[in-house]
Amino acid sequence: MENTVKIRNLKFYLLLLISGFIFSLFSCEKDEMTMSREGLLNDSSEANLKKIDLSSKSDKMYPIFDSNFELALIEKGLDDHLDGQVLKETVLSITELDISASGISSLNGIEYFVNLIKLNCNNNNLTTLDLGKNKALEELTCNTNQLEFLDVRKNKDLKVLHCNTNQLQSLDLRKNTLLERLFCNHNLLESIDLSENKSLIELYLNNNKLTSLDLSENSVLERLLCNKNNLESLDVSNNNSLLFFRCNNNNISCIQVNQEQLDNIPSGWPGGHGEGEAPDDGGEHDDGGEHGNDGENGGHDDGGDEGNTQFIYSLNCNE
Template sequence: MDITNDFMDECFKAFVLEQFCGNHGRIQTGDLEGIVSLQLANRRFCSLKGIEHFTSLEELDCSFNNLTELDISKNTNLIKLECNGNQLTFLNTDRNTKLKKLFCNKNEIHSLDLTANDQLEALDCGFNRLRHLDISHNPMLTKLVCYWNIISELHLEHNINLKELNCSYNSIFDLDLDQNTSLMYLDCGNNYLISLNIHNCTNLVEIRCNSNHLKNLDITRSRVLESLRCFQNHLTSLDLSHNPLLIELYCSENKLSELNTRHNPVLKQVEYGDNLFVEPDHTVKGMGTFQYDSSLCYYTTTLRHKDKELSVTAYVPAKADMRRLSPVIRKTWEHFDQLHHRAIDLIATTHPDEDVTELVLSELGFHEDATIRLGYDAGNTPAGQLCIYVVFNHELEMNSQFVYETY
């Protein structure tokens, strides 16, 4: 049977003729029998009319085209559909009862009825215009991504197999995950949350609940937690004593009066500025006192070198880190003139056209890994103010490679 005229988009028609019809000029139903996969992404198709004749189709990727509608009602064997990055306002999957993976992000979809898709395992409907999302008929769901919509409620009590949830950038006030005990990854940031129940989510590895209105956050049962981002909330306390695997913590801009990390031996990255506590000043013998900057979460002081002020910064967030770095800081200052001359010589050798007498020593920085950087202001460039950094390790051995930064 000749079905050529059912293909309205000339580009789609040409694609089918070339790929499946040997370019003999007409499309017959027999040409399309048994085809189980179509990869149509980024082809500028405006219509997929004619897709209904691919009745054996199991996988369709038509992402990043110019589609305003998509009728897959005849593609009842479809298991995976990707239609991201189009202009779809509606998507009907009632007849696609075998569907396991649906990716329809970056469209303009206002509603999504998934009641017929009880085999669905993965759904990504982010960057749409959804106000409601009912997934109570999708018990097999393990991954749900619905960020950047206008969803105000999300009920997940029927999705007990869920392992990954990203519902960030919505309008959700309350999120109860009491039944989602398999959950490993959670991103609910940038909502209006005043309540987040993760008490039974004992498998969580990563939590992102930043930029909400949370006053409480109970992670005492999240013993395998490795990453927590809870900044920009209203937390007054945070118990980390049951999270021994925690690697990174971002809890800035809360109302914390203390933070105890003694039970977090592998914690590497911490940011906790703009809370109600500050780290105490730290004195390094022979140099002076470093003061803690709570807005930047590190220590600073100003010293004099050759009758000029020198900004000295220790890029560490806690008094304990300062104690650890103190021997390196002290040793550096004791040999500072020598380091300065070595740095200038290296710059002069590497940049023979540079007048090193014009360089201004502007910064001495100490980092968590015990590396040391001497910063030299090299003046204005078309890209901005140029600073050349010479790097030394904790043994005061100089790296031959510079770091260049513009401001």
Template sequence: MKIRVPFFSFTLLLSVFAASCKKNNDTSPNSAPGSFTVIPNVATDSVSVILNWAKAKDPDGDPVTYTVVYKDTLVKNLTDTTYIIKNAGNKVKIEGRVIAFDSKRASSSANFNITTGVGSSYVAIPDVNFERALVNLKIDDAQNGVLLKANALKVTTLNVSGNSISNLQGIGAFVNLTRLICSNNKLTTLNLSTNIALTYLDFAYNRLISIDLSKSSALKELYCYSNKLTSLDVSKNNELQFLKCEHNSLTNMNVSQNTQLSYMSCTSNNIQTICVNSLSQPNSQWFKDDTASYKVCQ
């Protein structure tokens, strides 16, 4: 007696057998995306880094995504081949890698490294408190350790008093400043060699031992009281009209070149002699300790 196998059953058996053969023959391993190179460049702000790379080709034709790693994972599943590390800092060495993944998580990677730096359009502002004050005043737009020089050029009056600033580096870019108030901070030095337009300067209540005012020939008002000044040379400040230098450690004063000086207070120092152009130069608005005396100096 013959047993007949239905046609549809036979067809089903053939399909299962074919699928089984195909599965057994598909033994080739998944290949990782091909090699690629990352090209880093410092952005125009000098503190951000632009990463560019060519697409990593996958041998199996799988789609490829990218992960950017710097210190920690910054971004995953990128399909673009550009990424910007923003506000990385000034003069910082940036080392990281970009990882290319296929859909089965096979991967290849490329390293990158570059050092950020201040470009010619920017000036370094290393003191975070100084830069925070500039941001609050809308002079700077981001706290990233640098300031656009063009922004500094627009400023004629700057008041950063009472901000716990220890370092005023970068003030030299403010070449159009006529008024600078930086009192009640933690300054030990102050370089004003390029701020030649200053007519008003207040750095009272800081920690300066000395200061060079020789370039500030336009200075008319000077407030430097309550510092640690051991000397104060105002011989180049012929326009000076108002001087407050009390509560320092001065041992002598020479204002013989300051013939327009109408007000001076130099009390609470250790001054013995105040050199003047003539004994008629002092007036009722000059204040000194009783132990100090005026002397005509040539």
């Protein structure tokens, strides 16, 4: 009887021990799950904070995709380190930017420079250039690149365009009604529409493939250089302000003029009084883009001719 009671007590204590062990095990697992959940929540909170920080930073920055473009900005003191982005505040403060000779292949990101008035990107490796977002732009210099496409149709304030020594086969300037000076030597243009550029004062189109050139709407034009093209005719009868022109190495023998011009051939025209004496320009005129800097040497591009072609001036070259 006594043994039976002892066995029962032993079983009871054993059962209590097992129950306690199971309870402890369950409590540990619960604590671990709680800690794990809290850890996940903490991690999630940190991730959200990081996301917020990144988002906040992104709101203050603009992306720059070409590392050489960003390096050029760093050299100008407009950025501090190479990370593919630049401060929005800095970009919006820039009105003039010279990033010439910087090895740039793409100007993606230039669209954020919405207050840009003057841009010089000479001597780079650009093949396309779209400045549709830079509506304040007044002067663009993009000589000596490899441009096959140049879009300035939305730059209605553009007054000066230098695009010498590229691969342009076409150039749409019909929306650039304020354009005063165009330097587009050494390209592949076969035609160009200047009918809407009524403010044009200077026109340089040497070394292209032009077969015709209509200047009837350019009444204030003062300087014209169109050497080394495929022109067969030229009518300057509506260009009473024309003081200087060269049109050597074309297929032109007769220049159509009006009576006033015929009576007094300007000195800056081939065959005019004091032929070859161009008006003083202060060394500001285009040298044809041979050196990548317009007017650097203060010369006038004559297309490489040693002498001036002699023309017949007539009131009607078709007779």
